[in-house]
Amino acid sequence: MTEEPRHADGAVEPKASSDSAVVRMIILLFLGLGLGGFVAFRLLSTPAEPAPPEVARDPLLLRGRGIFLARCAACHGNNGKGDGQLASQLIGPPVGNLTAAKWKYGDDPDTVLKIIREGTQGSRMQGWGTVLDFADLNAVAAYAYYLGKRPVPDPLRKSIPN
Numbered sequence: 001m002t003e004e005p006r007h008a009d010g011a012v013e014p015k016a017s018s019d020s021a022v023v024r025m026i027i028l029l030f031l032g033l034g035l036g037g038f039v040a041f042r043l044l045s046t047p048a049e050p051a052p053p054e055v056a057r058d059p060l061l062l063r064g065r066g067i068f069l070a071r072c073a074a075c076h077g078n079n080g081k082g083d084g085q086l087a088s089q090l091i092g093p094p095v096g097n098l099t100a101a102k103w104k105y106g107d108d109p110d111t112v113l114k115i116i117r118e119g120t121q122g123s124r125m126q127g128w129g130t131v132l133d134f135a136d137l138n139a140v141a142a143y144a145y146y147l148g149k150r151p152v153p154d155p156l157r158k159s160i161p162n
């Protein structure tokens with residue numbers, strides 16, 4: 001059995017060095033976890049480019065873009081091509097490509113608004129009607145038309161004050 005080192009007065013020497021080594025290891029561990037998390041986050045999230053000028057000068061599209069990047073891009077992709085980070089993991093019908101010449105449900109504005117408001121049956125396209133207000137629904141729908149290289153339908157434009 002090894003004796004604890006003792007001072008002349010009999011007090012046990014504090015094992016400061018090994019305790020602080022443990023503390024250092026814990027701190028390093030947390031730094032490592034934090035750094036790893038940050039790197040993973042950066043790898044997973046594709047930062048969006050700045051808004052192109054035609055969007056930047058159009059309040060409806062600019063508003064729609066903000067909503068799209070925050071709410072829709074995870075599945076639809078930043079540019080609407082259906083290549084968001086979650087797209088490949090979804091159960092049900094694929095996200096589809098908003099830049100394609102043909103949209104699965106067509107591009108009648110009432111239908112598109114209804115899909116965004118109520119979602120589609122049996123798919124991970126949820127309805128946003130309880131999350132987004134009327135103006136936001138119109139703005140994000142308008143942005144979908146922009147991504148699809150389609151003119152923004154008039155009803156979407158008229159519905160919110162610019």
Ligand code: HEC
Binds near residue numbers: 090105106112
């Ligand atoms: C969790 C993933 C997910 C999110 C988030 C999401 N969508 Fe979808 N979206 C889908 C899927 C999957 C489909 C295909 C649905 C189908 O085939 O029935 C779809 C279809 C659509 C369609 C119909 C496209 C077509 O080809 O007819 C539109 C429009 C649309 N989404 C807009 C949006 C908008 C706008 C948002 C954000 C407010 C959004 N989506 C958020 C998964 C998502």
